[in-house]
Amino acid sequence: MNRLTTSWGEYSLTRFPEDPRDALRAWDASDEYLLRHLAETDTDLSGAVAVVGDRWGALTTALAARRPAPRELTQISDSYLGRRASVENLARSGADPDAVRLLTTQDAPPERIDVLLVRVPKSLSLLEDQLHRLAPALHAGTVVVGTGMVKEIHTSTLRLFERILGPTRTSLAVKKARLIFCTPDPALARGSNPWPYRYELPADTATVAGRTVVNQAGIFCADRLDIGTRFFLQHLPKDLGRARVVDLGCGNGVVGLAVALAEPEAELVFADESYQAVASAEENFHAHAEEGRKAEFLVGDGTADLPDASVDLVLNNPPFHSHQATTDRTARRMFTDACRALRPGGELWVVGNRHLGYHVTLRRIFGSCELVASDPKFVVLRAVKQGGPKGG
Structure with missing residues (x-):
């Protein structure tokens, strides 16, 4: 202190x-x-x-x-x-x-x-x-x-x-x-507020391709889909059944939305510490998910509001900046919190820049880490919580 x-x-x-x-x-x-x-x-x-x-x-x-x-x-x-x-x-x-x-x-x-x-x-x-x-x-x-x-x-x-x-x-x-x-000028003609902003998702983004999404100001890549998420969308897990899935650090919620559209029985939770992000995710979900489909939207400290061993899958594109500081502290906390919230056999899927070395941190927390996909810039990693079969 x-x-x-x-x-x-x-x-x-x-x-x-x-x-x-x-x-x-x-x-x-x-x-x-x-x-x-x-x-x-x-x-x-x-x-x-x-x-x-x-x-x-x-x-x-x-x-x-x-x-x-x-x-x-x-x-x-x-x-x-x-x-x-x-x-x-x-x-x-x-x-x-x-x-x-x-x-x-x-x-x-x-x-x-x-x-x-x-x-x-x-x-x-x-x-x-x-x-x-x-x-x-x-x-x-x-x-x-x-x-x-x-x-x-x-x-x-x-x-x-x-x-x-x-x-x-x-x-x-x-x-x-x-x-x-x-010096404020009350008579100034300032024009209209351009936010929130809307754009159409590109063709290579699986179930969300071509859909128009809304972004509140301030979330990461507010005027376009970031390339890390774009890569993640091409390699998401499938056949999830009734799994409880958390889009952790959800941003505008595109990853969770893609799961919701591909997996009609999955239960979705969108979590972020940004009020702007969760508002975007909620609007996008209700605009594109099947009518009557429900999800949870949590503004908070990662998965802190979720009970231990209560989810089956966590999807995460962690930030590597904390305000102006470049640090993996936020990612480490996200991985640790995800491990706590996962049921034995539950999985954390992470997308990140290759150079960040998330596989080392994931092995330290989960005991193992598997490479799912990679390109010259990004990797998708999978870590499984030890202790039993995946919950349904």
């Missing part, structure tokens, strides 16, 4: 789930830069303050624990894990749990915002969507400040603020972080 030091106090902050072996902090120099700017400029924080994209709750915690606290403080996040971290960090700081309204990117935004603080997300599409959704709540006197590391803020980032909200400029870089200052 690390301590964030600000002009208003010190706060012990962690990511979620907390892992003593994880050296990554729950904040970075851009969070520190923004908080220092607010204190040094004596920004009026007494009104309605909204914090967007606060990755682990550092900004929200510091503002909620500040005295006096904002009259109305709202956090808007697409990340379940980020929201859980925020809840725990707020409790650890001693802040009033009712002092912050925690909204997801799928919730209706506040009607009025006096100070808008934006932690620039990795996804430009998510930033575009959120600025469009929040713009009606801003007024000419709204203070808008964005923050991010220099490598996260591009000309395209600034153009979005300029095009959707109003005149925009940036600060000097400090510790490789930068601030964005925007």
Whole structure:
């Protein structure tokens, strides 16, 4: 656990789930830069303050624990894990749990915002969507400040603020972080929000070929099918019968949808930590699955909400980035959680880049790993939980 030091106090902050072996902090120099700017400029924080994209709750915690606290403080996040971290960090700081309204990117935004603080997300599409959704709540006197590391803020980032909200400029870089200052123009003709986005799936994607799917902003490859998933769709397991199948880290749910269309008796669960992803998966499932077909849609920490030994098959295309950090930590957690949720004899099928070496991790967790398919870039791997025949 690390301590964030600000002009208003010190706060012990962690990511979620907390892992003593994880050296990554729950904040970075851009969070520190923004908080220092607010204190040094004596920004009026007494009104309605909204914090967007606060990755682990550092900004929200510091503002909620500040005295006096904002009259109305709202956090808007697409990340379940980020929201859980925020809840725990707020409790650890001693802040009033009712002092912050925690909204997801799928919730209706506040009607009025006096100070808008934006932690620039990795996804430009998510930033575009959120600025469009929040713009009606801003007024000419709204203070808008964005923050991010220099490598996260591009000309395209600034153009979005300029095009959707109003005149925009940036600060000097400090510790490789930068601030964005925007002056809202209520009369600006910003056009319509292009999100969610729809596209047609290519011809080599098995049972989902030619179908139109919807993607909410912010999910991986939001405007097209990523090539890893495309390869996975060509090598999915068959003849599943009444198996309970989890599309883990489902994104827009195309993998689970392909199983649902090919396997009329299979029971589907779509799980992701992104609210945008699960909303996309649910819409796509109901648009293309047989009328009356049911499935579960879980926003959460992987398979944490599923009982031990309760599923037969887990399908997974794990991310290898945690925000800006390249790491296999998320994949390892997904594999371990999948093993716990699988029945003895149940299977985890994984697609990943060849160079990531997932077979080593899978052998360590499951005891064995089989190569199902490969091409010059990707592999599909199969790991079986030891202990008995596959459940039906």
